[in-house]
Every structure is written in C-alpha cells, then in structure tokens.
Amino acid sequence: MHALWQRVASLAGSLGLSCSLLLLLGLLTWLGTLEQARSGLYEVQRKYFESFVLLHDLGPVSLPLPGANLVLSLLALNLIVGGMLRIAKRRSTVGVMIVHAGILLMLAAGFAKWRFSSDGQITLYEGQRAAHFEDPYRYELSIVEHRESGERLEYRVPQETLVPPRGAERVRLRGEGLPFVVEVAGYARNARVQRKGPRFEVAVPVLEGLFLQQLEPELAAERNIAGAYLKLLGTGSDEPPQAIVWGAQAQPWSFRSAGRSFSFDLRRERHAMPFAIELDDFAKLDHPGTALPASFTSDVTVHAAGSESALRISMNEPLRRDGLVVYQASWGPQGAGANARLFSTFAVVRNPADQWPLYSCIVITLGMLLHFGRKLRTALRLQAALR
C-alpha cells in the first residue's frame, strides 16, 4: 500500500506530468484563441477554459480534450506534490519553492474568481441612479406582485430554470404565494419580437400580431437578447393568459388576477449593491481634431446608509468600496454627435481575490530573482574561473 502511495505521489509530482500538463494547457489556449474568431469569447471561455472536458471540433471528427479547469486543477496538484512537498529542500531550491508558492496563489485567485465572484455593468445617463448592477450575459425572469399597500413582493427565476430540460419543450414555475403556475415555452438566448405579416407563416404562437423569432447567438454574447413565451395556468379563465417577454421590452407584462396585480419582466440578471451610484456628470474628451477618445470621466455621488459622497471614476482609476470595485468601462451611444446626450457604463466586480494576483506577482518575481540570480552568479564564477 505504501509502495503504491509512493508511486502515485511520484507520478503526481513528476516533471513528466508537469510538462504534459503545460503542453496540454498550451494546446487548449491555442485552440481556444483560434476558436474565438468563429465562436466568440463567451462561448470559448465556457467551452475551453471553464470546463473539465470538451470536444474540439476538427471538421469530420471531434477531438476529446480535458478542459482548462481539469488541467489547472491537476497542475495545482502537481505543483503542490512535486514543487513544494517532494522537491529537495536545499538552499538552491528556495527560490523555486517561492515561485511555486506564488503560482499556487495565482491559481487560487483564479479559482476564487471563478467560484465566488460576480460581475456586471451599470449604465447611467446623467441624473440617473442605480443600486444594482446587471450581468451582461445572463437573464432572469422577475415576477413582482404589487400590493395595494405599495409593497412589492418579488420572485426571481434564474436563467437555468427557464431553459427546459433536454427532451422537454416547456418549464412550469410554481411559487409559494403565486395564485397561478407560470409556463415558460420557447426560451431563446437570442431572439427578436417581430410582427407577423400576411405572406408568411410561423411555427410559434402569434400574440396580438407579434411573434418571437429565434436567432443564432451573437459572437459577442452581451449582444444577445433573450425572449420567451409565458402562459399563466390555473387563473380560472377559459383561455390561459399568454404573453411574449423579451429582454429589450420597454415595459414589463402586467396581469391582474382576483384583485392582485403582477408584472413579468425578462431582464438581465441583477445583483444588489450595498450603495447606490448617481451619475452627476460624464465627460468624454477626444484628442483634438479627432474622434479618438483621450479620456472618460464620471463624477458620481455614492449614496450609502446615511451618507453621501462625491467621487470621480475615470479610466484606470476605479472606485473600491464595500468589497465592490466600480470601473469606468465604456460610454455611448456609439457614433453620437457632438451635442448628443451620452451615457456612462461602469463595470462592477465583486471579487474576494481582487488583489491576490498582485501579491502573487510580487512573490513570483522575488522567487525568480532569487533562483535565477543564484544561477547567474554561479555561471559568472565558473566563467571567471575558466578564464
């Protein structure tokens, strides 16, 4: 048993495994990079870099490959066993162990980001305020009961729940306190609401002259606009109420049942913030005589419980507060004229490992300087002796 364990540990910490995993990671990175021109970053990221196994399309055949999650996990194991535990503990290997510790910290930062972070965007015109940020890639169905007292009771259904399981065509949602069952059919990641014309037929329901046209997902996944058909079952009416909900709808769908008022909104997934941001002033400065942006600056007021503070967020100078980091990310509308009203877009990130890469960079640099500095000194001495 001991011998078997020794063999397993020896294999897990071997340089052969290190090289194999590095080459596999290199192959995945290369294939994933080339694939981006065809499938877009979001899809590639999920398929190659956030997976444990994948099938790479080679035309007539598919090549099974381990995903980056699996390769990086094995690499971390290999690093701990071979590069930290089993490595000969000598003065000459101190630098190597420090480098390995730094790389482990980097991998841990990546894991923490993948598992525990959330990010999204806030888009504001001057004078607008937001206390939440939106995930540009994910949608959710928000069902709100508006009570006469003014109270709002919200049910939020995540994107995964809206997608029917394999073989099924629809999903039924039941909520405690909801006087009906919500049936979601034809959920599409990317869709447009179209008017049904007299000269063509469609295979999907047409509601008030409109239907939901399913589209191919965009390469830039943030451009996808989700859509679905909703049907309310158990409302007592002969014909169950139906509606199209769509990510770009101006107003949610409203419905009254037995004196109770509900609204249904398919929107980008929202994450609450512990403070609200109000955009006071947005300035975009171009390089003179060109349309090349020289700087974007947003003057904002941060409203927190009982306090207000005026701050400036600009490119490369984010706001860090309450575990969130708010960055100046973009502006729009693109191609707006000189006097057009502009909006400012902020990227918001909640990442417990925000500064870990910086720490790991320092550790790795120190380790490498120690190790390679030592090697250089030895080589110089040897060369001097040869002369």
Added chain:
Amino acid sequence: MKLAWRLLLLACAVWLCAPLLAAQQAARAPWTPRSIEAAGSLIVQEGGRLKPLSTLANFTLLRLSGRRSYTDAQGVRRGAVEFLLDVLYFPKQAAEAPVFLVNDSALLQTLELELPGKQKRDRYSFHELEPGLPRLFALAHDYGALDPKQRSSVQGELVLLAERVDAFLRLNRQESIALIPPDDGGSGEQAQTWLSPAFAFAALSRGETPSAARQRVFAALDAMANTRHEPRVFEARLEQLHEVLGGFAAVREASGSVELERFYYRINALGWSLGSFTIAFLVAAVGWIRPAWHWLHRSCVALCACGTLALVLAIVLRCLIRARPPVSTLYETVLFITAVGVIVALGLEWFNRQRLAASVAAFAGMLGLFIANGYETLDAKDTMPSLVAVLDTNFWLATHVTAITIGYSAGLLAALLGSVYVIAKALRLARVGPEQFRALGGMLYGVLCFGLIFSIVGTILGGIWANESWGRFWGWDPKENGALLIVISQLAILHGRLGGFLREAGVAVAAAAGGCVVAFSWWGVNLLGVGLHSYGFTSGIQSALSSYYGLQGGVVLLGLWAIRRDRRAARAVLAGPASGAAEPPRGRRAA
C-alpha cells in the same frame, strides 16, 4: 471695417484659389532649400497631436507612393515637403508627379485605363489616373462596404488607391493641414483644436470673426500664395509666417518637442543603425570564413555597438518627443525588441567571447530594423500617434508593456540562437566545435531564463492593469492568451530540460519552435480580428508571418532529423569496439 472684412475674405478666397490659378502656369521655379526647411518646420495638428509639417508630408507621400521621395518628369529627385508645396501652390506639376503606387496593373484594366509602358507594380501620376477616377470612387464605394477579408487582391488594391487619391485631394483642398493655432487664453475643446486653412475659410464664410492674431496668419498665408513664383520672396514670406505663428502660446509650447522631432528625423539614427548592423553582419560572415582575422570580429562587435547606440538614441528621442515610455505602438515594439535583443546578445558575447553571439547580434539588429522599416512603409502612418484613453498611462506602459516586450525579445533571441545551433548541428559546420555548441547551449539556457522572468512578470502585470481598467484580471483575450502561451512554452522547455526530456539539442529545437509562439503572440493574434488587441493590421504581415512559421518549422524538422541521426551514430559507436564518444545517458539534472 466691413470693407476691410470683405477685402480679407476676398484675399483668402484668392489664396485658396491660388492652386487653381497656378494650374495655368506651365512651369515654376524650384523651392529654395531655406523654404523647404522653413515649411517643414511649421507646426501642424494631425491625429490629435502636434508635429512638424515635414512629418505630415513624409507620411503622406509614403502612404501615396511607398517612398518618402519621388522623381519628377525632369528626372530630379524631390522630397516630401517639396511635393506638399507643389500640391498646394503648383497642383498641375504635382498632378504630373508619379506618386500613386499601384501594386497590380490589373487594377488599371478594372478602371478601363490604358497606360502602356508601365510595369506590373508601378507608380502613376494623378494626371494619368484622372480619367478613371469616377469609376475608381464608384467601385471603391462598393468594395469598401465588403469585409476586408472578403475582398480580392484587386478589390483591396482599388480601395487603397481610392484612399490615396482622396488623401491627395484633401491635401490639395488644404483640409488636412491644420496649421492655424487656437487663440491664446481659450478654454474647452476649441482651445485645443488647430484649424486647417479650408476650415478657417469655411468659418469666415459663415460670418465668424477671427481674432486679430488669426487675421495676421491669414494675411501671411495670403502673401505666400501671391509670391509663389518668386522663390526668394516666398522664402521671406514663409519666415514672416513663422514670426506670426510664434505669437501664439500653443506654438511656443509645442516648439520644443516639434524641434526634437525634426532632429529625430533629420539625423536618421535608425538608418545609421540599420547600416551599422548590415555591415557588421557582412563582416561577421567574412569572419566565419576567415577566423584567423581577429580584427574582423572586433570590427563586428564595434559596428554592433555603434548600431545599438544609434538605436538606443532613436528610442530615447522618441520617448522625449512624446513624453512616453519606450513602447506604446506595434512599431515601437519592433525597435525595442531589436534593441533588447542586440544588447542581450552583445552581453552574451562579452560573457563567453565565442563570436557566435556577436554574429547573432548583427543579424538580429539588421533583421529587426528591416522589419521596422518594412512595417513603417506598409502601414504608412505616423509612428508616434495619440493613444486611446485606456493606453494613456505611463505607469502601465512603463511596467507591463516594457516587461512583456523584453519577454518577446528574449523568446525571439532564444529562437535565433536555437536555430543557429540546429543548423550548425545538422550541417556539421566545421567552424562550430563542441566548445561552441556548449557555449550556445549555455547562452540559450540563460536567455530562456531571462525571458521567462520578463514574460511571467509582464503577463501578470498585464492582468493587474486589466483588473485596474476593466475589473477583470484575466479575460482569455487573444493577446493575453498569446502571452500565456509564451510563458507556458518557456516553462515547458525549462521543465523538460530539468526532467531530462530535452537535452542540449532538444532545448535548441524547442527554442526554435518557441519563436513561432512569440510571433503568434506578437503579430498573429492581432490578425485574428477579435479581442481587445486587434490593431496594427496591415496587409502583407500575414504572408511574412506565415513565412516565419514555415522557416522555423523547417528548422525544427531539421533539428529533429539531426538529433535522430546523431543518436543513431552514437548508438553505432557504443556498439562498436571504441565507445566513449556518446552523449551522457538521460537523467534528471540538478535544479
């Protein structure tokens, strides 16, 4: 007062129409050297920055003709500033100048032009192209709407020619020469924006009242237009324009960096550097044929040192002109990578004095500057442009960009050293003995370690910058992936060496293959057309890149063949009676 305004308006109109009037003139006196000098040193705003008119003229002519000078109908070689003055004041002569480069004469058939006596790749005058212009612009409108990757070579060439002709016409209409400075004491965007004569005239036509200072500029420009047939008087008027412009605070503020830029282009340090490295390479080549002539080696090192000094001087001047760290554009990466490569190679030469590193330094310097020159000609755009907001940060340009570029440089130098090793090994060059191979192996290992430090640190710093700017450390963007690939390849080589999977020759072969990884990261990912770093695309780069991949692929195959051959030979020796010449058995090396 109103009358005065009308007169001024009329004067400006006359001055703007001067080119048309001048078109009636059959000949003109050549510009005096002082006029050329004075015109070239005028300050203009273009692409969001202030620069000498000579820079604008040079890059415009480069964009039109692929050269910075041209030969006129009389066979006289003329510079870019002369060409620009001709376009402004003697457009008929400018229209006769063969400055429009057409790479494929099939384009002329598309334009239904018959111009006998020309070669497949040739230069044409505006006058020659004029009958085909309506068709040129109509077709360019259609082809311009196509994805550049979908265009045929003739379609691409046609769009390019339309852009060139448009640039010429804009120059002729004086739209692209913003030399009228903003008034002192202004604020906002207007206080930063310089006006071209055409736009200033448009403002006058709208009834806007210019400041007294700007009126003096108009008067000086008018006087120049009126005296264009008298070279000496024109020269004096040009001096007067300089005096008038000197009254603007914006001109005085910019004059330091603009003069420095004039100095930078005048001394042509990059040209001298290229010349030094080219001669050094030739000297090194002769030195390998005649190893006993030690003075050749010393000359090679001295020439390389001169070339390096000139290159470093050029980089430092560019930093001073733009007040930026050494690398902020793709063009500057070429200069910086070359400089770091030759400095490291010369350092290696000083370290082991085997003549190999000096020869590599000469070749790397020559090749790097040829690439820089070629890219500048292909791209034909200002190599010191304004930067977009996110790049405009000297801290990250100085740290991340510099570090990652040093990593590129070390990777390419390692690939070069590896290729030299492989070729020498495969061809069994008599001049490269076991000592030289050992030295090459040592150098290769040192350069890989050096490169790994900068590649890792540069890549992580890039992530930290992205975290500061966009809130994510790593986004699997193609450029980030390219940097990661370099790190992975260098780590794999060093771990393979440590584990005994790669011996000296194996490391050399792997390092040669690593050159492809660096080239993919440096140029290849930019050509994918996706991600945050999709810039610097220029037709012609893809074929150069493919050639490099092919070349390095050939070296790798050669290396694998040589390793197999030598292993067989070693086995044969071991099997024979006199063993002892074989390589040591595989095994784990000391960390």
